[in-house]
Amino acid sequence: MxxxxxxxxxxxxxxxxxxxxxxxxxxxxxxxxxxxxxxxxxxxxxxxxxxxxxxxxxxxxxxxxxxxxxxxxxxISGPVAEAVRTAWRKLDVVQCGYCQSGQMMSAIGLLSDNKAPSDADIDAAMDGNVCRCGTYQRIRAAIHDAARSLA
Missing domain, CATH: 3.10.20.30 (Beta-grasp domain)
Structure with a gap:
């Protein structure tokens, strides 16, 4: 047990x-x-x-x-999670959606530690999160949008 x-x-x-x-x-x-x-x-x-x-x-x-x-x-809860959830919806990140819970969990982890990530920071934090639909540009844009809303 x-x-x-x-x-x-x-x-x-x-x-x-x-x-x-x-x-x-x-x-x-x-x-x-x-x-x-x-x-x-x-x-x-x-x-x-x-x-x-x-x-x-x-x-x-x-x-x-x-x-x-x-x-x-x-x-997930709290301001970072809500910022990510809102940005994901606002920018219509999801295509098929299968990978998105993992993508969002990684994004929340990044923004919890770094409220103003650069593209390089985002790339490093999201490395290993695969999106077969290729929504990487929307994911990055949503992370930047969430970061701005947290500022």
């Missing part, structure tokens, strides 16, 4: 500690906003926050989470 603090609530998950956090979130806790993309931490679709830092849930073992606070796309 593993105890998880997820989106501000405590859960008991009966699963192998070697299980990827992604499967505990999706299959045991029925939160499906965090997506499976590649399983090897290369696409970013499974990005969640552990104590506020973006991590790939497909390669984070359940047993390695410990007492860290997990936030999924369903649990």
């Amino acid at each position: 593993t105890t998880l603090t997820l989106n501000g609530r405590t859960y008991e998950v009966e699963a192998d500690p070697e299980m990827p956090l992604l499967w505990a979130i999706r299959d045991h806790l029925n939160l499906t906003g965090t997506k499976y993309g590649c399983g090897i931490a290369q696409c970013g679709a499974c990005t969640v926050h552990l104590d506020g830092q973006p991590v790939r849930a497909c390669q984070t073992r359940l047993g390695d989470v410990g007492a860290a606070k997990i936030t999924t796309i369903e649990g």
